[in-house]
Amino acid sequence: MVDLLSVLASGILVGTVYAYMAYGLGLIYGVLRVVNLAHGAFLTLGVYVTWWLNATFGMDPLVSILITVPLGFALGATVERTLVFRLRDSPPVTTLLLLFGVWLIVRNALYLIFGGADRSLLTSYSLESLALGPLTLSIPRLIVSAFSLLGFVALALMLKRTWSGLALRAVAQDREAAALSGVPVNRVWAVAFGIGSALAMSAGSLMSLFYSVTPEFGARFLLKSFCVVVLGGLTNIGGILVAGIGLGIAEDLTAFYIHTGYRDVVSFLVLTAALVMRRADAD
Amino acid sequence: MSLLEIHDLKVHRGGVPALRGVTFEVDRREVVALLGANGAGKTTTLRAISDLSRPESGEIRFDGKSIVGASSTRVVEAGIAHVPEGSRIWPEMTVVENLRLGAYAVRRKGSPIERLNAVFELLPRLAERAGQLAGTLSGGERQMAAIGRALMASPKLLLMDEPSLGLSPRVVDTVFDTIQQIRRDGVAVLLVEQNVVRALEIAERAYVLEGGRIVRQGSGEELLDDPEVRQAYLGRTAGAGSPGTEG
Helix, strand or coil, X not given: CHHHHHHHXXXXXXXXXXXXXXXXXXXXXXXXXXXXXXXXXXXXXXHHHHHHHHHHHCCCCCCCHHHHHHHHHHHHHHHHHHCHHHHCCCCHHHHXXXXXXXXXXXXXXXXXXXXXXXXXXXXXXXCCEEEECCEEEEHHHHHHHHHHHHHHHHHHHHHHHCHHHHHHHHHHHCHHHHHHCCCCHHHHHHHHHHHXXXXXXXXXXXXXXXXXXXXXXHHHHHHHHHHHHHHHCCCCHHHHHHHHHHHHHHHHHHHHHCCHHHHHHHHHHHHHHHHHHHHHHHC | CCCEEEEEEEEEECCEEEEEEEEEEECCCCEEEEEECCCCCHHHHHHHHCCCCCCCEEEEEECCEECCCXXXXXXXXXXXXXXXXXXXXXXXXXXHHHHHHHCHXXXXXXXXXXXXXXXXXXXXXXXXXXXCEHHHCCHHHHHHHHHHHHHCCCCCEEEEECCCCCCCHHHHHHHHHHHHHHHXXXXXXXXXXXXXXXHHHHCCEEEEEECCEEEEEEEHHHHHHCHHHHHHHHCCCCCCCCHHHCC
C-alpha cells in the first residue's frame, strides 16, 4: 500500500513537469497550426544552458530559469521570424521538415561544443527527501513540481487577463477574425513561438535537477510531449495538466510493478492508443 | 470629400479577376448597400478594404488618406471595423472577452469600459450573455456579438457582410433595427445583403455589382422601384406578397 502511494506521489510530481514541458508544443500548434519538431531542441538546450551555468558559475538551476525563459523566448521568436514565417503559405510538411532541420543543427552543435558524454549537475538539495507520514518524497521533485504548477498558473492568467493572451487565443480560434479586430497576427505568431520555446527551455532548467543530458535528450521528451498534448487536447491547459500527470503515474507504475526498462514504452503505447481513438472519434 | 472613396479597384482571387475596376463612395453617417448575385464581388470588395485581399490596382481612400496596402491592424486603427459573413466570433472565449478584444486596435485610447457599456446598451441581449462562452450562443446572438465586437473598435465606418444570413425573420428585424441605430449614433455602414428589399429600405444609396463591375447605382428608393432590379433580385415584378415592400 505504501509502495503504491509512493509510486503515485512520485508519478504526480513528475507528471506536472511533463505537462509544463509539453504545453509549449500545444500552444505553438494551437496558434500557428505548426508542429514544432524543434521542441526537443529547445528542451535539450535548456538543460545544457542550465548545466553550463551551474558548472561555470555555480548557478542554481532554479535561478537559471531567469535566463532560460528570456533566452528561449528570443530564440523561438527569431526562429519564427526568420524561418517559419517564410513558409507560412506552404504545405505543413515543409514546416515540419524545416523544424526537424533546426533540431538536427542544434543537436549537432551540442555534440560539437559539449561532446556526447552524459552531463549531470548536483545541488545541495539534489539528494534530499521529505518524509510525509509513510511517504518519502524527493525534494527536487517537489520543487520542480511546484515551479511547474506556478508556471501553469502564470500562463493561465496571462491567457485570461492580458491583451497578448486574448490575442493569442483569438488567433488560435479564428485567425482572420482576429485580424479584422486589429490583432497583428504576424506579431502574435512570433510571440506564441517565443512563449512556447521559453516554456520548453525553462522546462529543461527544471528537468536538469533529476535528469542527466546528452545531445540526444530531446528525442525522448519530444515523444512524451506529443503524448501529453495529444491526450490532453492540443491547447487545453487543464487537459494537458491532467494528461501530464496521467502519463507520469502510468510510467512510474510500469517502472515499479513491471520493469524500469519499460518506462519509456508507456508513452509510445499511450500515444498510439490516443491517436487511434481520436481517429475513431473523427470517423 | 466622402468618408470612403474607392476608385477603379481591381482584385484577383486565385488568379481570376474578381473585381474589374470598381468605383464608389460612402459618405459620413450613411448606409450604403452593395448588392449583387453570388460571386459578383461583394465580399471581395469588403475584404480588399480590410486588407484580407491585396488589390492589383486602384485606390481606397478613407478620411482622405490612402489605405491601400495598409495592414488590417492599421485599417481598424483608422476607423473601419468589419463584421464578417457568418459572424466569426471566437467560440471558446466568453461574450465579454470577444467584445473586449474587439477594442484591441484602440486599447490605448479612451475607456474600454465606457464602450462596453455603450455596446451593452445597444445590444442588451449581450449583457445577459456576457459570461457565457460565445460558442453556446444562438445564431442571432452570435451576429449581435459580432456587431458588438466591431463597434468596440469605435469605428467611423462599419463593413457588414450578410448580417441577416440564416437568421429567423424576427431576428432579422432586430439586426436591421440595430443597423439604423448604429447610423443614428453617427457611424456609416457599408452593407452587403442578400435580403435586397430590406437593405434598400434602410440604405440611402446602393450599388449593384455584376461580374466584378458596378452596373447600377442610385438611392435605395430608386433601385427598389427599378424593374430590372426587381426582376433580377426579387424574382417578381410587383410587390405583392413581399411584406418588405408594403410600407
